Amino acid sequence: MIVHQADGAWDNQSPCTEWDARGVLEHVIGFHDVLLLRPTGTKPQRPKDDPVARWDVTASAIREAIDRAPTQPTSADDPSQPDLARLLPMLTTEMLLHSWDLARAVGVDPRLDSGLCEVSYEMALSNDRQLRSSGLFGPAVPVANDADSATRLLAFLGRDPQWTGK
Numbered sequence: 001m002i003v004h005q006a007d008g009a010w011d012n013q014s015p016c017t018e019w020d021a022r023g024v025l026e027h028v029i030g031f032h033d034v035l036l037l038r039p040t041g042t043k044p045q046r047p048k049d050d051p052v053a054r055w056d057v058t059a060s061a062i063r064e065a066i067d068r069a070p071t072q073p074t075s076a077d078d079p080s081q082p083d084l085a086r087l088l089p090m091l092t093t094e095m096l097l098h099s100w101d102l103a104r105a106v107g108v109d110p111r112l113d114s115g116l117c118e119v120s121y122e123m124a125l126s127n128d129r130q131l132r133s134s135g136l137f138g139p140a141v142p143v144a145n146d147a148d149s150a151t152r153l154l155a156f157l158g159r160d161p162q163w164t165g166k
Contacts, residue, residue, distance in 0.1 A: 002099055003055040006106040010051055014105035015163045021105035025051055028098050029058050036091065039082045040065040093120040097157055100150070104163055110150075117149035124156055131157070 003025065010022040019027060029046075037044065037058075044061035046054045069084055096112055103110035124131060131137050138158025143151050151161045 002103045002106070002108055002110065003052055005108045006051070006102065009106035012105045012107075013165050014101045015159055015165075016101055019101075021102055022051055024098050024101045024105060025055060028095065029054060031094055032058060032062055032091065035087060036065050036069075036082055037061055040069050042068075089120070089123055092116060093124060093153075093157075096120055096150075096153065097159070100154055100159065104165060112150040112153075114149045117153045121149055121153040121156060124153065 006021055006025075010020065010025075012021045014021055014024045016024060016027075036042075042061045042065040044057045046057045066084065066088075069082055096117060100110045100112060132139075141155040141158065141160050143155040143161060147155070147161075154161050
C-alpha cells in the first residue's frame, strides 16, 4: 500500500499543484466520505494526526459501506443509498489517479492495475465533455500512441506521466 510507504514524506509536493502528499490523501478520504460513507451512514472514527491510521480506518469503512449498500438503488429519490453501479467506476478512477499522485509525491512505484486503468480510461473518454467542464481535470497531456493504459489514463486526466517533482 502506497500510504504505508509514505513515512516522512507527507509534506512532499504532489503532481496536484494544490496539494502535498498529505493533501492528496485527505482529498481521497473526503471524496469517499461525501460520496459513499455519509450516504450509507458509515461514520469512521479517525485519529487526527496519523495519516496512515486515518487511511486504514477509512479503507475499512469503505469496505463496510460497500458490503452494506444494496447492489441496486432502492429508489431514484432515495439519496441515503448510493447507486454503486454508477459510483464505483468513478471512485475507482479517482483512486487510480490519486494513488499515482501519492506514489509520485512520496517516491514509490504506484503499481496501477492495467485492467482497471483501461476500463477507467474508456469510461473517461466517453465522459470527456463532462470531465472537462467540471474544472477538476486539466487538459489532456499528449502521449505516444503505444502508451500503456495507466499512462493514457493519467495523461487524459491532465497528469504529466513523467512528473517527478524535481
